[in-house]
Amino acid sequence: MPVTPLKYAYFPGCVAQGACRELDLSTQALTQALGIELVALKKATCCGSGTFKETSQLLEDTVNARNIALAEELKLPLLTHCSTCQGVIGHVDDRLKEAKQNQPDYFDEVNGLLKEQGCRPYQGSTEVKHLLWALVGDYGLDRLAERVQQRLSGLKCAAFYGCYLLRAQKTLPFDDPVHPSSMERVFETIGATPIYYSGRTQCCGWPISSYAPEQSFKMAGGRIQEAIAAGADCLVTPCPLCHLNLDSRQPEVEQTIGQKLGLPVLHLPQLIGLALGIEPKQLGLERHIVSTLPVLQKLGVSL
Template sequence: MASPNLKYAYFPGCVAQGACRELYLSTAALTKALGIELVELKKASCCGSGTFKEDSQLLEDTVNARNITLAEELNLPLLTHCSTCQGVIGHVDERLKRSQQTDAPYVEQINGLLKQEGCLPYRGSTQVIHLLWALVKDYGLDELQKRVTRQLKNLNCAAFYGCYLLRAQQSIPYDDPYKPESMENVFRAVGATPIYYRGRTQCCGWPLASYATEQSFQMAGMHIQEAIDAGADCLVTPCPLCHLNLDSRQQEVEKVINRQLGLPVLHLPQLIALAVGISPKQLGLDQHIVSTQPVLAKLGFS
């Protein structure tokens, strides 16, 4: 049963406010429809997507400790809809909570840097949670099912979890990092059919894209082909960076693997929002590179 008055400190991240604006729009539309309140952290900064630590672990920890303290100031959990942000910020939070017990001077060093910038100290008093898990654990699949006004029957959905959501943190209390079912359970709740394939928990190739482009596209192409061959009508991902490699670069991927693909890639909140009665236009489904029309046609949208 859903908890009443769900409220989160919302960390939208960078990509959803830029290249994947449709994710920002669909998250806002979905949470409003479900009665979930989001308090956007306007002063938050980029999590670094795992790159800050290549220069300095202290830099990554301090930047993201600051992001966490913005949620702590509100006494709310920090909610993100980006798997990469979840992996990075969640891992920092996990590590700093552990350091409070094992390496207090390190946390004091970070808090000293935060103080210099006029920020509150990191307390370790909140949690970092992805939208997927908030829906599954806090809102509840039974409650979500009650909100469905359009059953997504006959739609075969292949989850693409990627790697950051499942394995960036040492402890994932919401799912099995190697055999997850969270997204598939969401698909069932909205009437869709889950499709299983080998690559659903693997890396999309995005981290390689800037320096090993062909290998990155080969990885993306392999996953898309496997999903198609398994009978998927679409991929659904909880990560906008995965979406960029799988959707916006799919035409380039086709050239590398020498196969036509054309598989629509949906953001997780877009799929759920369709089921609770929100229009495709409002969800930005016309903004994808790979057309989502085959999905919408199968669901009976004109």
């Protein structure tokens, strides 16, 4: 029986279009290789990264109801590769679907604000999915295994789930919020060896980096040190904000904790892309602050 092609409304978020452009590059390359169609939500706006609700939950809900409504207009699930965007938009989607049933006045208030701005109303008719959930739940690990061109044998990968992906929504698809395994299952599917360590589900420190950088860098340093001690060749994260604190700021982290680290940090689609035989430059692996060459050399791949 032929498999129905997957199609999503693509919400890249802010960071993947700025400081972590390699995440957008690798997501586009990976989905194209897998035959997944992405329809860009060109009119979408920043999810707020959890800061809008510090001023107003209504603001966060209205902004993201608009983002979801853009996907609803296309009759497609909203797909993001940022666990922070997943956490914020997914939580809003959960909250508004519940409000539609139990708080109709609030639901109507959100849609009233959208109407004032000439926007489509939020209906609660679609889903918000992280790339990880789409790969595990929609595409399927068996199908992914069939597309592997180079098994990542011998590469020891430590997942860094972070906060939002696991704990922002009441119902977590395809995984357990306390003892997750979805990323490790992906690693095994593409031939890599999962590395388990205590910090894999803890905060990277990014949320406090703007006002408490020393504490933030100590948190990031602790996570990286734990992964190194467990034998990891690299960290792999589904969140570009985690990537910024763990990779882009790793030199500052090293200064703060007084220890050289040098642990490469990959975005999830970059790792999978390598297993599918996608060229490292197509995945943006030369853009990292911490060199990814040790990972490529271990796999016998040149940059």
